[in-house]
Amino acid sequence: MAKTIKFNLILDDYPVRNLEGLQEHFSIEDMLKYYDNGLLLRWLKVRGYEKQYTDVESIDKTISRKELIKALIKIFEVAEMDEAEIEKSIMILTYLEEEKEMNQIYKENTFAKKQIIEDYHSGYDALIIHMEENKENMAILKADAIQLEKEYLGLFELDYFKLYSRLANNAPKAIFAILTRDVFRKFWIGEEADEGIYNHIKSSMLTKTKVKEILGEDLKIVKRNTQAMWDPIERPETKLMVIQIQPGTFIKNAGEFSEKLSYADVNDKLLRFNGLEYQCNNENHELLYMEV
Template sequence: MAKKIKFNLQVNGASVSSLESLQNNFNIEDIMEHFKSGLLMRWLDVQGLETELKEISKLSEKSDNFALAQGILEIFDMDKELDKNALKITLADINYKEYKENLLKTNENLEKNAKSFLREYHDKFRDIIWDIIKNSENVEKIKSNLKIIENDYFDLFLLHFQTLVSVFKTNAPLALIFGLGTEKIRKMILAYINIEATKDHNKYCYIGDEEIDDKTKEYLNSINLKPIDYLSYGYFEAISKVVYGKLKFDYGELGDVIKRFDGSTDGLWRDLVARNKRVLVLEISDLAKASRIPKDGETNEALGKEEINGQFIILNGLNFQSSNNNAYIAYVEL
């Protein structure tokens, strides 16, 4: 009988050589990939983890990624460790990754299938937009779709930017809110909002050499937009109304997504959101302060109305302070 040669499993960037190490570095996406390739079963076998190998083997017939993930989490005693909403977003990413891989396999000869491939690409983008609109109150679907747009369809998003802002304004305002919580879409929205600083409300507004800083110029170049980029004021007005108007919101329209705290904390800092959560701060009243949750040994930043309103800052966790009974803060957990 051939001797079993032990090897390490690559999980979450770590080289895993034991069950405890796997649990400490657990990453469901990596584990599912190793399961589907058969590498996970080989690793369990050479590590002598017979109980886990037996249970994992029972999952072989399951094709649904959610059922598969749930089974793996239970076998490795990780089912209580992962946030369910985060798991849904991860699984949506896995499903989309598999869709892309299958699409590429069927389009290996791109020269012959270019038209079909591009049609499929545009159709998929359209489907993603419709999925956002049809699920305009489903936070997990919106966040997952925005992530797909940033990773794979950002050029198309830029091409249709003005139209999409108008559509989202009417049909899916949460897409704009969570767009402000992304990396590239956020920069794009804020770049256009910053046109307000030029005070040019004639037929066209522009981002000119004197009106933007070097960092913004560099970003616009990175997404193939020239620093001088003309924008019809009618479109800008629609965007500004969304961000300065709709994002001051009728809180009742958006259910429990928009969080609001009202009242005094007797001048003491109160934790509203834990440090491990990203928070988009929408608005704060006079005589109130907000801060990220400071690390041990640090102090609160004490940000007020000038630093927050209209800036859509993102904080790690949220502290609030006020001695005024009419004080309030509005925010979104990303």
Template sequence: MAKKIKFNLQVNGASVSSLESLQNNFNIEHIMEHFKSGLLMRWLEVQGLETELKELKKLDQNSDNLAQSILKIFDMDHLDKNDLKITLADINYKEYKENLLKTNENLEKNAKSFLREYHDKFRDIIWDIIKNSENVEKIKSNLKIIENDYFDLFLLQFQTLVNVFKTDAPLALIFGLGTEKIRKMILAYIKIEATKDHNKYCYIGDEEIDDKTKEYLNSINLKPIDYLRYGYFEAISKVVYESLKFDYSKLGDVIKIFNGSTDGLWRDLVASNKRVLVLGISSSTKASQIPKVGETNKPIGIDEINGKFIILNGLNFQSSNNNAYIAYVEL
């Protein structure tokens, strides 16, 4: 019969040769690794620790309570529960990753490749907007792609992109106001900036929010649209607020400007089947979306329009002043 050769078990940086030494240097992560490799059982056997060996052989490697069972066998279940939870979470994640890698040995390589391609594609979209800064259809198409597939990256780089668009592609900001999520984000920061309260939250989507926050958002006429804490992007609001004061004369024929009097009558400027972003209006003048059949105009003026970037279905205009004007974009 071959003689059993004793050996030390490496645990937590120590060379363990007894049960007491094992308990003094106990590390559940290392112990579980030795258990799954079979080394722990061999060590117990050569040390003559039959009771612990017998109990370990009863355990299932795939049991959800494996760690707790091992702790109990070695009288270590008094360990700090919070520290243990963190350690077990780390172990679970490592096992999860190992199992994935066994399923697909190229997973990590493929994931990195995918992320690189994803970021590169987003960069290409931004460059395409800049290179085609006067091409309305290109800009609208790219903004739609950003909203559908790259909005998280857009959020992360929001401040930088606003600065870039302000300088190199101002139409991207204007048509961004005609989108769903980009528009909401820009207007949210402008409205919160106006309240000077940078400690509130706003939300994108249908996230759950508490009643107090909901009441606050309603008080500033802001719907729950953005889950990012405003204070985290404190500088953004100022950048956006200043960026949206456009010099319309430099933006070509995209920005429509009507000047003059309509003799106090309503004049149709844009048909009702088109969406219109109203950029600005002079005082003592009124605008309205085209009323439906049987309805009348609902006039709105400078207080409801300037700085609000409202969107209307069609556009009617009314003025009695030759110096009156309205600036708008057909979306």
């Protein structure tokens, strides 16, 4: 037969071996803990306190913590405790338990938030990598730019400077795709843009030679002498972004009778148009644009 191993209860930091010790060092907090985890019943059993074991086991599990303490005080014949002292102890225990529960909830929520943030950053990083991997496919780059706007605008606003440098080196065509979206333009181009980025775009990306190299087949080139007449190039439903026109030539949105924009109005601004009409007197001049 296995030998019954006796153990002590630690009440108020004292090792308790018998009922006298339990009565002397009765601690509401410790007794509740041992009642909840079952150690009180095990202690009573191995110590041979059958009556107390039966009484504790018979306590109604639905009673309040205050009534439970009163029941334990009666079972173990503890010197009468003041009602206010019991109330105070219960209040403190309730506060500690609620604080512990709230800390756990906070910990879980913090972990969840951290995971959400990590997933958000991972999604952003994956999108930029996808742009780099598809750096020659304008259709995919435009779709990625839309996703960047819908899902990662906040990160773009924090990362726009480094992102520009990264794409300028690894996927310059993606910069043109991103600039087709209104929300991104103020960061990279125009009077409100970062001056360093805007100057780099003008000097290193919008020269005729460089833009042809970057955009390739996605760049549309028109060479036409319109005899000083307005020549329709694209219908109004076609959205486009003009890269460059030559001095002495003019463009306007399709159907806009009062509009007439010169190269000073257009160049280095990547203006968007709804359709396009063109006026030019030199067949060697080039109109450069791309569809949005």
